[in-house]
Amino acid sequence: METPKLEHLTNSNESVISITGLFKSFGELHVLKGIDLTVFKGENVAVLGKSGSGKSVLIKIIAGLLKPDQGEVIVLGKHIDKLQGRELDELRLRIGFSFQSSALYDSMSVYQNLAFPLTMNFKHLGSKEIKNAVMEALDAVGLPDKTDQMPSDLSGGQRKRIGVARTLILKPEIMLYDEPTSGLDPVTSSEINELINNVQKRYKTSSVIITHDLTCAKSTGNRTAMLLDGRFLKIGKFEEVFNTQDEQVKRFFSYNFIQ
Amino acid sequence: MRVKDCNSTMKMNTIGTKKVVFSKAVDNYLIGIDKAYRFTTRFFIEAFKKPFHFREVINQCFEVGLRSLALITVTGFIIGVVFTKQSRPSLEDFGATSWLPSLMGIALVKALGPLVTALICAGKVGSSIGAELGSMKVTEQIDAMEVSAINPYKYLVVTRVMATTITIPLLALYCSFIALYGSYTNVHAEESTGITLFYQSAFKSLSFLDLFTSLTKTIVFGFTIGIIGCYKGFNATQGTRGVGKAANQAVVLAMFLVFLEEIVIVQIANWIRYF
Numbered sequence: 001m002e003t004p005k006l007e008h009l010t011n012s013n014e015s016v017i018s019i020t021g022l023f024k025s026f027g028e029l030h031v032l033k034g035i036d037l038t039v040f041k042g043e044n045v046a047v048l049g050k051s052g053s054g055k056s057v058l059i060k061i062i063a064g065l066l067k068p069d070q071g072e073v074i075v076l077g078k079h080i081d082k083l084q085g086r087e088l089d090e091l092r093l094r095i096g097f098s099f100q101s102s103a104l105y106d107s108m109s110v111y112q113n114l115a116f117p118l119t120m121n122f123k124h125l126g127s128k129e130i131k132n133a134v135m136e137a138l139d140a141v142g143l144p145d146k147t148d149q150m151p152s153d154l155s156g157g158q159r160k161r162i163g164v165a166r167t168l169i170l171k172p173e174i175m176l177y178d179e180p181t182s183g184l185d186p187v188t189s190s191e192i193n194e195l196i197n198n199v200q201k202r203y204k205t206s207s208v209i210i211t212h213d214l215t216c217a218k219s220t221g222n223r224t225a226m227l228l229d230g231r232f233l234k235i236g237k238f239e240e241v242f243n244t245q246d247e248q249v250k251r252f253f254s255y256n257f258i259q
Numbered sequence: 260m261r262v263k264d265c266n267s268t269m270k271m272n273t274i275g276t277k278k279v280v281f282s283k284a285v286d287n288y289l290i291g292i293d294k295a296y297r298f299t300t301r302f303f304i305e306a307f308k309k310p311f312h313f314r315e316v317i318n319q320c321f322e323v324g325l326r327s328l329a330l331i332t333v334t335g336f337i338i339g340v341v342f343t344k345q346s347r348p349s350l351e352d353f354g355a356t357s358w359l360p361s362l363m364g365i366a367l368v369k370a371l372g373p374l375v376t377a378l379i380c381a382g383k384v385g386s387s388i389g390a391e392l393g394s395m396k397v398t399e400q401i402d403a404m405e406v407s408a409i410n411p412y413k414y415l416v417v418t419r420v421m422a423t424t425i426t427i428p429l430l431a432l433y434c435s436f437i438a439l440y441g442s443y444t445n446v447h448a449e450e451s452t453g454i455t456l457f458y459q460s461a462f463k464s465l466s467f468l469d470l471f472t473s474l475t476k477t478i479v480f481g482f483t484i485g486i487i488g489c490y491k492g493f494n495a496t497q498g499t500r501g502v503g504k505a506a507n508q509a510v511v512l513a514m515f516l517v518f519l520e521e522i523v524i525v526q527i528a529n530w531i532r533y534f
């Protein structure tokens with residue numbers, strides 16, 4: 001396992017996510033074949049990989065939505081795949097998940113979307129406290145005036161932001177982003193990248209950013225990991241991964257990359 | 260775990276591709292039954308655990324009621340009228356038209372009211388639950404609930420199944436009354452029977468066991484429609500086509516099970532009667 005020096009990136013070598021020997025398959029389809037990954041406190045790790053390579057499966061395992069077939073997944077010091085009930089809920093409140101499809105509750109307004117996780121988990125909160133939390137989260141993603149709109153009235157980029165706001169409202173220690181920029185134009189994409197970096201600073205989160213967008217990986221990741229054939233081919237700084245002399249990696253990077 | 264074991268033994272026992280295909284189908288079928296069984300039993304575990312989402316149950320009750328009320332009213336009334344009109348000639352042959360209210364009481368309260376209500380609700384409520392949860396599933400909204408430490412089974416399934424189990428018996432009762440009213444309009448036109456007398460003779464023909472059976476039946480129907488809609492929605496596979504499929508399968512399976520339960524419950528009631 002590679003553990004590059006991180007002192008210049010983060011002020012801690014404490015790991016928040018530690019995965020070793022992770023395998024996952026669906027029937028005959030072997031998706032993950034021996035994943036090792038450590039995410040340190042305060043750092044952003046970008047995971048690159050082509051469509052269908054199992055990126056979403058990987059972070060769903062980290063969030064405990066899917067169970068690994070084999071291997072160890074330790075999140076914030078706990079084996080998330082072995083937790084149940086209350087303990088699992090408590091751990092999940094410390095993890096934020098921004099979904100590929102935003103996953104806003106489409107029967108609820110933006111305000112209700114944000115308030116929902118709070119009212120369901122913290123029954124003692126008054127409406128004023130909830131309102132303050134909602135406004136703070138909306139402010140953090142730069143959309144403070146969208147409270148009354150329905151998700152269907154928002155643009156793709158706005159939906160992504162509201163989705164991030166909904167996870168920020170629980171003040172997570174870890175953020176998992178599934179394709180934060182997919183389907184967005186370059187300007188909106190770079191705004192989202194900025195948002196991810198702002199969240200890292202403002203909320204002191206550690207993040208895993210799943211993407212196939214190279215600009216996104218470059219501008220948000222302190223380290224980049226390249227997922228290929230169910231394994232991490234390379235984990236390191238973006239330039240190191242970029243300069244790897246592997247045919248498949250080269251093909252991945254050569255597409256539409258002007259730099 | 261159980262399923263995995265039966266999986267591997269089955270695979271070992273088969274030789275030749277045809278047998279393998281067949282055994283795969285059997286496998287999938289058994290896995291499906293096991294999954295549905297667990298999904299259903301989970302309801303009884305989760306329904307009695309805190310937290311209770313009372314307000315959401317009430318919301319869902321209104322959804323179920325309002326969605327099907329108009330259709331049940333119209334259908335119930337028409338069934339009452341038509342059934343009376345159709346039965347009249349046969350009874351006239353015996354000079355027994357005074358039996359019409361009792362006959363209608365039996366036919367509408369015992370059989371048609373519950374069954375028609377269940378079928379309408381399977382169509383309207385079952386499909387909408389299937390489609391709603393199906394689209395929540397494929398757009399990852401159910402996963403989103405789970406990662407924010409909200410139990411989606413409790414919040415979505417338990418509330419909806421409770422709502423159908425409470426509301427569909429009430430709707431069936433309502434349907435029976437409306438159907439009897441439809442029948443009354445016809446009887447009144449021909450024989451000028453008063454409304455009180457009509458309802459009295461209709462209900463006099465029904466024993467406690469009859470009413471109890473009807474109630475049990477509608478509770479079972481309500482539960483079935485809710486749980487099937489939720490099950491199909493929760494297991495919708497990727498994509499918008501999956502949503503339509505979930506809604507469609509929910510209706511077909513719920514209707515099939517409603518008929519099956521009708522037969523079984525009536526049979527049991529008859530046994531009890533003869534004991």
Ligand SMILES: Nc1ncnc2c1ncn2[C@@H]1O[C@H](COP(=O)(O)OP(=O)(O)OP(=O)(O)O)[C@@H](O)[C@H]1O
Nearest residue numbers: 026031049050051052053054055056057058100212
């Ligand atoms: N629940 C599941 N059941 C069966 N197969 C699945 C499931 N989830 C994912 N897969 C399969 O695993 C593979 C990897 O899927 P995954 O969603 O992780 O891809 P991805 O890398 O996120 O791709 P994309 O960039 O398109 O989102 C796919 O072939 C998919 O069909």
Ligand SMILES: [Mg+2]
Nearest residue numbers: 055056100178
């Ligand atoms: Mg994906």
